[in-house]
Amino acid sequence: MKHLSIKAALLLGAAAAAGCGNMKQIKHQPYPETVRGDVVDNYFGTEVPDPYRWLEDDNSEATAAWVAAENAVTQDYLSQIPFRGAIRERLTEVWNYAKESAPRKHGDWWYYTYNDGLQNQSVIYRTKEPGEAGEVFLDPNKLSDDGTVALTDMSFSKDGRWFAYSAAASGSDWVEIRVMDTADKSLAADKIEWVKFSGARWAPDSKGFYYSAYDAPKQNAYSSKNEFQKVYYHALGTPQSADRLIYEDREHPLRYFSAWPSEDGKWLFVIASEGTSGTEVLYKRVSDPKFRVLLPGFDADYSPVDCKDDRLYYVTNRDASNYALMKVDLNRPGRIETVIPESERNLLEGVGTAGGSLFAYYLQDAQSRIYQYDYAGKQVREVVLPAIGSVDGFDGREEDSELYYTLVNYTAPATIYKYDIASGESTLYKAPEVNFDPELFTTEQVFYTSKDGTKVPMFITRRKDMKRDGKNPCLLYAYGGFQINQTPKFKPSELMFVEQGGIYCVANLRGGSEYGEEWHKAGMLENKQNVFDDFIAAAEYLIAGKYTSTDKLAIHGGSNGGLLVGACEVQRPDLYAVCLPAVGVMDMLRYHKFTIGWGWAVEYGSSENEEQFSYIYKYSPLHNIKEDVKYPATLVTTADHDDRVVPAHSFKFAAAMQHAQAGDAPILIRIESKAGHGAGKPTSKRIDEAADMYAFLFQNIGVPYREIEN
Structure with missing residues (x-):
């Protein structure tokens, strides 16, 4: 491990207090001329203009030209930041440590992933005994020339003989399932296409697997709406055309389905959902022709754990906001018992x-x-x-x-x-072994009060020698939705920021399930504004507590967190210096019309429902941008292959912000090529994106990046 010198520590202490005096002043080029169309939609008597509707067509020449022009303005601005290269170099150093997963045994081998530091994708190794030198089993870096093909799922047959992996190209949610023979590491002929949100779930006899797929898209695969997911069984050594249809529901085109076989081979379950929360469990004996409902949906969540002695063990929030482990007798399905009660x-x-x-x-x-x-x-x-x-x-x-x-x-x-x-x-x-001294840093947990009096926890990671004088750079991150919990994790880019004297904060907003399903429900549907209030309150707490100040505070979030940043930016533009919305859901009135966006209606509601439209419209980032307002410096990030939150959200938001901006702060958009929503993004692209984001952040809070002596 390399330790920072005393001189470096002193330099870092000074970095936080540096002002704008020695900063290079940078101006962006003129924004591209973005045509404003005359499209107007009528929602229950409310007329809503959508002048940038044409940017939804990501295959058009006009959109391609706009993307190129916007990227040119952004890259010109970023290229002028004198410390951009130094940030990239330090990020590369901090990122460059060996990353290894915990070993798992399959058959006679222990398998694990390993990345020597800067490999674009981690490599799968195996060994006869943990701790002994391993051999390469599969190197995903060889699946493409530039590291943009990533593994999204992998599974072994029960006997360890077969290995199935799901590969995604350029960050797309579409995956292709391939099969390897673990005996000689050869690739089998089996190939399954048009799979999304599914991997291979092996049958207990190791002769085949279950998976979920859609019909091949008739139009644009990256933006067309996905409907009628089906469950299939694939027998090894046969073509996909011969796969057996296990389950479909022609009456509910917008449901997801996945198979879950019992380890003893007696039972087969199908887990159904109508969105991102709420499930239903169907079941049958493998020999029976039809499925029956075991655990009815969709007002609670059920997650199978194990099936032993004809009893299904499952975790649920049915009558248990903090969840409990239950078991149901499959021969007498009305008999349900508590195994681990709710805490x-x-x-x-x-x-x-x-x-x-x-x-x-x-x-x-x-x-x-x-x-x-x-x-x-x-x-x-x-x-x-x-x-x-x-x-x-x-x-x-x-x-x-x-x-x-x-x-x-x-x-x-x-x-x-x-x-x-x-x-x-x-x-x-x-x-x-890392390239920094962890003894320089600490993480504390605080609890602050939101607008309605709710106590919200927040993790604050900082240097131990930080002074609460209101002069520290601060990056506030959160997500706030879909039952996703924000628990401690390590990110090299955030560590670099803290190393520079910055404060990295993660708020556990309502909408997650850190405190159970009630915490989730308090931040969804008509309660979504609570999430934004929680985030705004976190910013106010940090300023009031002199951790930072308005002119040193940046906010960041991705996907639903991008919506969070966009909404808070337009609601309180006075509160932050920099806003960094990534792959955000910005058009709340039309999100459900693309790919699998319809699945989020459970969380957000839909503009097709009059009551839900009334509260969605009030916070939709795109629709609450106001002209002649001085907005913070903003760097919107998205990617051309994002088929989860299509890039049109970010395109339209950036165009509208540029049109409305009354201040001098830049409104830029960075559009990555051959990348998607984020999963599986190559290390090289992650470093480049982080370098640009932090260069933009430091430039616009007036704090120059300082070189560190190791």
């Missing part, structure tokens, strides 16, 4: 199985706690974790006597531990 204080995130035990993942104030139980629901022990953070890996096979898990937090990358299932002892297996 009054802690959220049950999920349950893993290994070595005949159940491992319950709890969140206590957004930090991991693990408890080991037997199948009768008797607690064996609380697993003593080596540090505070987020934990993953307590899952394995029935015959396992040990497992490996990872622990990560804001100042340390994933460290791997070995766990003895019988004794409960954890021992260090591997710790990453």
Whole structure:
């Protein structure tokens, strides 16, 4: 490990207090002339102009020309920032450490992923014994010339003989499933196309797998609406055209379906959902012709854990806001019993199985706690974790006597531990060697009060020598939706920011499920404004507490978090210096018309419903931009292959902001090529994007990046 010198530490202390006096003043080129059309939609008597509707056509020459022109303005501006290159160099250094996953046993081999530091995609290795030198099993970097093909899912047959992986090109949600023979690492002829939000779920006999797919799109694969997902069974060695249809629902085109076979081969389940929350469980004996409803939907969530002795174990929030583990007798489906009851204080995130035990993942104030139980629901022990953070890996096979898990937090990358299932002892297996001194940093958790009096937690990561004088650069991040919890994780780019004297803050807004389903419901549908209020209150808390000030504060979020940043920017443009919305849902009136956007209506509501339109319209970022307002410096980021939140959202938002901006702060958009919503993005593209984002941030808060001596 390399340690920072005293001189470097002193320089960093000075960096936070530096003002604009020695900053190079940069002006952007004129924005492209963006044609404003005359499209007007009528929603229940309310006329809503949509002047940039033409930017929704991502195949048109006009849109392509606009994208090129906007990128030219953005890159010209970024190229003038004198420390942009230095930021990229330091990011590359911090990113350049070996990253390894916890090993998992399949057949006679232990498999794990490994990245030597800057490889675009992590490589799958295997070894006969953990700790011994491994051999390359599959290198995804060889699936493309530029690292833009990534693995999104992988699974092994029960006997360990076959390996299936899902590969996505250029960040698309569409994947192709391929199969390898683990005996000789050869690629089988099997190829499954037009799969989305699904991988291969192997049948217990290892002769084939289940998957979910759509019909091939008739128009643009990256923006056309996806309907009628179906479940198929693929027998090894046969063409996709011969795959057996397992389940479809012709009456509900907007539902998702996925198969879940029991390990003993007796039962087959289909998990159905109408959106991002709320499920239904169907079941049948494998030999039966039809599925029946086991757990009716869609007003609660059900997540299968295991099937033993004709009983399905599942985690649910049915009558349990913090979730509970239940079991249902499949021969007498009305007989449901509680295995692990709901905790009054802690959220049950999920349950893993290994070595005949159940491992319950709890969140206590957004930090991991693990408890080991037997199948009768008797607690064996609380697993003593080596540090505070987020934990993953307590899952394995029935015959396992040990497992490996990872622990990560804001100042340390994933460290791997070995766990003895019988004794409960954890021992260090591997710790990453990093190119910074973690002793310089600390993370604290605070609780602040939102607009309606709700207490909201927030993690604050900073240098230990930080002074609360209101002069520190600060980056506030959050998500706030879809039951997604913001737990401690390590990001090299955020560490670089803190190293520079910045403060990195993550707020656990309502809309996630850090405190159960009630916390989620308090930030969805008609309650969505609570999420924005929580975020605004976090910014006000940081300013009032002299962590930072308005002219040093930046906000950042992606996807639903991009919506968060956009909404808060237009509601409180006076509160921040820099806004960084990434791949955001900006047009709340039309999001459901593209790809799988319809699935978010459960969370947001839809403009096709009069009551829901009334509250969506009030916060939709695109529709609340006002002319002659001085907006903060804004860097919108998106990608040309984003078929989750199509780039038209960002295109229209950026164009409208540029048109309305009354101040001097730049409104720029960075449009990445051969990239998607974010998953599987190559390391090189991640570093480039982070370098541009932080260069823009430092430039527009008037704090120059300082070189660090190692």
